[in-house]
Amino acid sequence: MAWGMVSDARKMGESEGRVLGRVTVYSVLGCPHCVQAKTSLGRLGLPVCDVDMGKHPELRDSVKELTGRSTVPQIFFNSVHIGGNDDLQELLPEELERLVRLVREEPVLSEALPLPLAEENQSDGPDTAEEADGAAELSAILRNMILKLFSEYLSSDGKCVDYKAMSLSPVFERYCELAVQLQRVELLSLTREEKLAFFINIYNALVIHGNVRMGAPTNTWQRYKFFNYVSYLIGGEVFTLQDIENGVLRGNRKGVAQLLKPFSKTDPRLQVALPDAEPLIHFALNCGAMGCPPIKTYTPQDIDSQLRTAAESFLENDDGCVVDSEKGEVRLSQIFKWYKADFGGTDEKLLNWILEHMGDSPKRSSLQSVLSSGKIKVSYLPYDWSTNSSH
Template sequence: MATFQSCIPGRVTVYSVPGCPHCIQAKATLGALGLPVCDVDVSHDAGLQAQLMELTGSSSVPQIFFNNIYVGGNEHLKNLAPEKLGQLVLMVTEKSVPTVAPPLPAGNSPESEEWSGGEFKCERNAFADTVEELKRSELIGSRRRGLRVHKNSFTGTELVGWLYREQDCTEHCDQTVFTAVKGKRYFDKRNTLLRLLEHDPHAALNSGEMAACSPVKASELSEALRNLILKLYSDYLSTDGKSVDYKAMSQSLCFKHYCELAVQLQCMELLSLSREEKLAFFINIYNALVIHGNLRLGFPKNIWQRYRFFNYVSYLIGGEVFTLQDIENGVLRGNRKGVAQLLKPFSKNDPRLQVALPDAEPLIHFALNCGAKGCPPIKTYTPQGIDSQLRTAAEAFLENEDGCMVDSVKAEVKLSQIFKWYKADFGGTDEKLLNWVVDHMGASQKKLNLKTLLSAGNVKVSYMPYDWSTNSAD
């Protein structure tokens, strides 16, 4: 976010990415000097990353300019001689920004993007009126099966008969608004008990009502949701992306709008998503769903609660239920077994398998936030330049001591537990894992140290404890 003080004509430009520890340190140092800092987030834009390389000869962040004077990274800033630093500060406070200074992109960071109010226009689903009539009918009631009584239920035969008599609608009605009380949905078998999704006590978080929209383009709905998520993150996320003000968010009008718009995911056409759109959409939805789940159900406090949380919290998307596990391991990891999972998320006959990526994408592990302090920072992603955005996120994660530590004396590399849990995604062996890590690190002393260790051989790999405490800002 750009912050300007009207009494100072110049500025300091910092090219950064969310969650980068050196970026945070540099901005804190500059802020303490009382300087007007413009933070340019390069994680969303491949063009900005190319511009950064052209300006500085480096892709690592942060990169710092005092007006048009290039200083370098955080280490360069810290090592500036007091006299030189004083001269730069004086220049910014006394001289206007020259035309040769790095240009500022419009809307470069999530915090600076405008929010349209969350309005999303669509064609009304004609079957929505039918469902309203059904809820007012006498069809819905209590049905007994054995010793149990199931409220708000009806049989498949009763439903088909009612639709035929009252609505003249049997073949073209939207059947995704119904769910089976137990087992599979059948609409023509007498003993099958059904209920509306909004009456299902175990329903997805966005199924409390029927989507009023006709099937909508995935790209349009995805962008509308992303804009709302950006607004929420701008207002209730810490500057480093590591903590969330859940209490304030839950009471906000923006979160109410988000929940309303999330209902329309029910009728989203997922098969039209490209690979890049799929990556951005499901990463953004995963992170938002974690927050939604924490607000609705509370924070999981132990291993069993976490297991249930990730296998239970879900959205209904395109007529199918996707849990957090389904999104991460089914879609984004190419239908691989997750931690403590005995089976793949999707069977060969599961329609959701059509949505899954063909292969696991290792970089998603530095974009998904599970609601714990040990997770990567929360941010949003766009289909345009998604691969470079994810690589930048990986570089920032590995630069952080919580993600990777290199001990040259002990010839040891300590990594986040993420690399242990998903080792298969990074090659499956210590050697392939370390080569992947060094290939995805930004230019830094840590990378040079790791390269030196790898060339010497006999590097020990260990994993740091994971911080499962909640990322609540309270």
């Protein structure tokens, strides 16, 4: 994007008086792409209405209907849909100038874009572990605290996190105190939906906690130690990252390079494991690498719909799936190679699973066409193990 124009746009904003319209950004707390987009938009000197989709999940369907996309951010200049962060950064100078003038000179129709109701009396729920009634609420409290920290310590371009500074934050110390309360959670009383949301949230929070305390792993051996030793005491039992992902959420299946199942037949943690692997968890778990899905908060209510949305978003991104119609080739994230058994075990079943879980898009149509041809080559994209740590 030609951001050399930004200073001119700002001067224009300062000289022409009151702005009649606004820029609306649908985002998620802690999303690097959202932070970068809002930083860029902030330089334009226009009013930006930031709608947190994590806080207002009831707007997801409306935004998806408007945009045809389930990813964040989604950006509107008045009622004109721009797209995501990449689309924003690639705007041509004359197009940017036209959009800035549109926002300056024309009001946005209040009914054109979905916005949350007035929030003065709304609450996100309990703020302390003492107020939480159970595992779901406690995990949400912990998760929200980590996301606030993650958002606060992102660099201005949204690409790096200052974990060192985060470690010195009083809010992080409060998070660590709350994490100790996980030992009192009664896991056996959780429903399937509560278990999914609880353990996904805890996994993602534990990864960030581990990065802050130990530093991000930088090679294969360090990653092995990280995922097999970083742990929380939950409900009286120790759960490592491997235990949570492969033991609980994948129905006690062997993980990558694991010789044995996480839980033996006599292990009390086996009672907590899901009866079968849930493939959708692979689009919700963030292991701290750039190649992982974005970090989000999940709630037991409508968890399957939330996970399907996460899958659609991941598959829409070219880091997750690329369809080359001319070559009859589908290139996929390594996640599909590592956990192929969870998606049916064969290329045919895997591709049909992907087709079924894609949103309506040109990419889905291309995949349908390739599948119909009967001649398909499946390959896997390089996985970006680099961390987003700035130290």
